[in-house]
Ligand code: SF4
């Protein structure tokens with residue numbers, strides 16, 4: 001498929017935003033049971049707004065993918081059958097919940113329900129709800145790709161697992177950089193999880209790379225045109241100047257280019273950020289923590305590009321002379 | 323239930339692209355507005371078409387055969403492009419099984435094109451909505467047209483009558499007969515999309531001549547020769 005930058009930014013940005021919120025909420029629940037030192041409301045408020053900012057940036061990127069964004073509201077209507085429609089509902093829900101969570105922390109609200117004050121628990125309940133919504137959103141985003149059975153590179157549970165783990169890894173990376181400003185005692189907690197998540201996604205993404213390399217296409221030129229012969233060659237595609245079919249489904253790059261992107265993404269997403277993060281935690285270097293996140297994010301852009309470029313659509317059989 | 327569809331006879335198609343131009347002409351002049359054309363007279367002309375005729379070469383020189391292959395939306399009975407559409411713009415009509423896009427609802431997200439294994443959908447880069455073959459739904463029921471013209475314009479245009487149109491669910495229709503009797507098949511049956519459009523294969527009519535027929539063993543003129551030795555005299559056979 002042709003990798004569209006709007007979708008590359010959408011999925012990586014909201015992934016990091018979702019991961020950052022999960023990181024914040026994890027630390028808040030840990031401190032609620034006394035496993036971590038308590039943090040100020042401002043820490044969660046600013047962190048929450050930072051996550052919201054990433055979600056909004058992702059949403060803005062997605063608008064560039066649509067031909068008619070002014071009608072985007074219609075996309076919420078087919079949630080019964082379409083994962084894209086479900087994502088269109090889940091994303092604003094997550095944004096709303098994260099906004100509420102951050103605002104309540106910001107103003108240190110303690111709303112009363114039926115004469116009963118929740119105290120600090122209100123943000124825990126809200127955070128739990130938002131975290132659930134975030135996992136649903138990950139599921140929707142992953143299923144958009146995994147549900148298209150014609151694209152065998154995507155049509156696999158690994159797609160969803162990778163989306164969740166990549167989002168979590170970059171979110172926890174960001175959380176460790178962020179906490180170095182307001183809550184230095186949490187840097188190692190977030191950093192530790194970031195390393196664990198990055199290592200796990202290294203494993204699962206490698207699994208999907210290996211799987212993709214071994215895939216055999218279901219359709220062949222024989223089934224595409226219904227002629228039983230081992231030697232069939234396309235001589236004309238029905239147009240000369242190209243068409244939507246030759247633009248949307250091809251990445252237009254050489255195999256060598258793809259291979260180099262693969263190695264760039266592997267280095268930038270896995271070993272390099274882990275090393276830099278580790279060094280940053282070891283030597284208490286804030287710039288290192290920040291660059292670990294930035295480098296991994298750039299790595300994820302390469303990763304997502306390859307994710308799209310590697311998917312081979314059966315319609316390409318009809319466009320062999322590109 | 324009715325399922326309108328095309329049956330395309332690859333044995334007859336000569337690759338003249340008459341259906342392509344006729345389709346474009348009809349569908350660019352209709353109510354939904356023109357089908358985009360960019361650089362129509364320039365170096366790299368491109369645009370949206372509902373129908374394309376492709377050409378394949380089968381076999382290796384000198385044993386080759388040319389196949390012209392028209393391709394448009396197959397109006398699948400299990401259209402995978404429909405359930406993925408987030409807006410409901412893509413739908414399959416209950417009454418005649420035609421798969422359509424509502425251009426007023428489509429947001430141009432292109433998700434449906436990922437879900438069509440045949441590459442039958444092409445976005446209109448000007449109107450920014452998804453377009454594809456409508457089976458000329460705006461002709462089929464138009465009472466202002468004479469009955470004989472209430473057919474897709476590609477069908478009317480084809481000079482060799484390679485394109486048949488009708489209800490593939492009616493076992494006695496012309497199209498069902500053709501599919502049944504001429505070996506009609508579907509494209510990429512492995513995906514279970516159940517395309518309604520069918521293709522009739524290239525067929526060869528071969529004369530089978532038995533050796534007996536060549537030597538004409540039963541030629542009454544030769545009856546004698548079979549029983550007796552050939553005469554040295556001049557015979558009728560020498561004249562041939
Ligand atoms: S050919 Fe493609 S666009 Fe047409 S109904 Fe089938 S899946 Fe949908």
Ligand code: SF4
Nearest residue numbers: 407428429431432434
């Ligand atoms: S491009 Fe239009 S028809 Fe296709 S899935 Fe999106 S909204 Fe539906």
